[in-house]
Amino acid sequence: MPDAIEELRRREEKVLSTSYTRPYPFVPRRGEGVWLEDVEGRRYLDFMGGIAVNTTGYAHPRVLAAARAQMERFVHVCFSDFTHEPLVSLAERLVEKLGGGYRVYFGNSGTEAVEAAIKLVRYHTRRPYLLAFTGAFHGRTMGSLSLTASNARYRNGFGPFLSGVVHVPFPSPSHPPFGVPPERAGEAVLGHLEQLFKTALPPEEVAAFFVEPIQGEGGYLLPAPGFFAELKKRLERHGILLVADEIQTGAGRTGTFLAMEQEGVKPDLVTLAKGLASGFPISALLFLEELSSWPPGAHGTTFGGNPVAAAAAHATLDLLEEGLMENARRVGELLLNELTTRLTPLAPVREVRGRGLMLAVEFASPELRDRAVRAAFEAGLLTLPAGPAALRIAPPLILGREEALKGAAILEEVIAGLS
Ligand SMILES: Cc1ncc(COP(=O)(O)O)c(C=O)c1O
Structure with a gap:
């Protein structure tokens, strides 16, 4: 060396x-x-x-110029208490990119967006249970880590976790669960879920299903074709919210702004972070307007939604669109x-x-x-x-x-x- x-x-x-x-x-x-x-x-x-x-x-000169210009104006004013232009316009822009009908909560990192999602789905539905996939990665703080199941090393020594999290296998044709052939991966997982709902997990007690459209940390695993569209329909029957964790797949990485666009699914909640501001730390939780039930003070953060990161996000979105x-x-x-x-x-x-x-x-x-x-x-x-x-x-x-x-x-x- x-x-x-x-x-x-x-x-x-x-x-x-x-x-x-x-x-x-x-x-x-x-x-x-x-x-x-x-x-x-x-x-x-x-x-x-x-x-x-x-x-x-x-x-990238455009990202640097945007960040530099915002740094000259102001670096931080706690957004939890005082509004500012860079972040309001970023929220407007993100909502528009998702086709309208959402509100936005900003954090600094992926895991903060996931924590916010966990709190919001529980708060809004008053239901205790959460679903996630085996192989999922949603972060490493205690709430998101309770959903993460991509590697026992991440969990070892940190339990007990958030109660009420149930994991089901991911419908990957590359690694089909339950020993089924690849083309039956999706149907096998949906069948397992129905069985779970009938026997051990009353669906009316489930707040949300957290999913990655393509599993990231778990191995870049694609879902079975059509799986998410069918899953969304079934969850809707029970009032279970679909949270698309697009922290790794989002911000254009898979060729569309959200990977879920390619599944034809409009999630109830979406988390974004990683690529959103080209390396400046910012994350966003978008949730459907009708889920907006938090009173002022229900959730907040000192640094979340930093204006310099917001300026870098604007420049990144410009470049994505161009x-x-x-x-x-x-x-x-x-x-x-x-x-x-x-x-x-x-x-x-x-x-x-x-x-x-x-x-x-x-x-x-x-x-x-x-x-x-x-x-x-x-x-x-x-x-x-x-x-x-x-x-x-x-x-x-x-x-x-x-x-x-x-x-x-x-x-x-x-x-x-x-x-
Ligand atoms: C899908 C997904 N969710 C959440 C996270 C956690 O993000 P962060 O490391 O910014 O907390 C990651 C990070 O790899 C991720 O890939």
């Missing part, structure tokens, strides 16, 4: 929480576009985007095809899947995946693990065709070298 990197690692080992993971020793100095440079001056193509956050890449979402669709399709052609014949690879610029390569074992992530890093490509054995690809949405092809070629070379 080069000296500057080793020196920083040694220092952090003495003072930082031991909970931070380090999949490989990358230490950034600066970034531009889809490229990052480390403290030794080596350049890396970024296929992980700070875990699906850096929508507009690094140092072509980045379309780019995610087009370059995502190219990259998916390229990866499928190049990687599926290789022995360590089980599957290539995804939508837009939310793509994954699944390996035959966790060890092979870990070796691939490491080898890609050594070859100048930054990726991350997801789920038990997938390598996730979540680059900035500004990714160009040439860069996509270059990344695919690096992956082919390093994965071919594993076997």
Whole structure:
């Protein structure tokens, strides 16, 4: 390991929480576009985007200019107490993007938006139970962690959790539950849910079902076709709210503003964070107008809805509307095809899947995946693990065709070298 990197690692080992993971020793100095440079001056193509956050890449002049201009005006005035233009107009814009009929609560991080959703669905319905999927990731604070079930390591030692959370299997054709064939994954989960409602979980006591349209941390797993539309219908029969956690899938990553648009579903609540402001911390919970039951003071935050982050979100939305979402669709399709052609014949690879610029390569074992992530890093490509054995690809949405092809070629070379 080069000296500057080793020196920083040694220092952090003495003072930082031991909970931070380090999949490989990358230490950034600066970034531009889809490229990052480390403290030794080596350049890396970024296929992980700070875990699906850096929508507009690094140092986008429009995002920086918007943030800088807002910083000159004011950095913070607690929005829980005093309103301001950048955030009201951001709320108006988000509501419009979702087709109208919603209200917005702002936080700083994904987990805060999920916590707000948990509180709102319980408050509004006065029902105690919550549904979520096995393999779900909704955050790491105690409420959201109670929903998270993607890895026992995240939960180990932290229980007991929020009472009333029930997990059901995710309808993934790649990993069908109950041993059914892939084409029956959706119907098997719906059948399981009906059985649950008849036997152990009275549906009139369930407040909401929290779902990721595509499981993120759980392994970039796509749902069975048509599953969410059918689920929504069944939940409506029982007055159960559907919360779409679009923290990883939203803000254009899958080629539409929300991934749920591609499922033809209008969720009752939506959470957004990660890519919304190109790396500035902000999150949003959108909820249908008719769920608006909180009196003033029922929920709040000091920092949530920071005006600088709001300005960066406006610039990010401008860029998404001007072509980045379309780019995610087009370059995502190219990259998916390229990866499928190049990687599926290789022995360590089980599957290539995804939508837009939310793509994954699944390996035959966790060890092979870990070796691939490491080898890609050594070859100048930054990726991350997801789920038990997938390598996730979540680059900035500004990714160009040439860069996509270059990344695919690096992956082919390093994965071919594993076997
Ligand atoms: C779908 C989903 N929900 C919630 C979260 C939690 O967001 P944060 O880490 O900003 O709290 C994440 C983060 O990975 C996520 O992917």
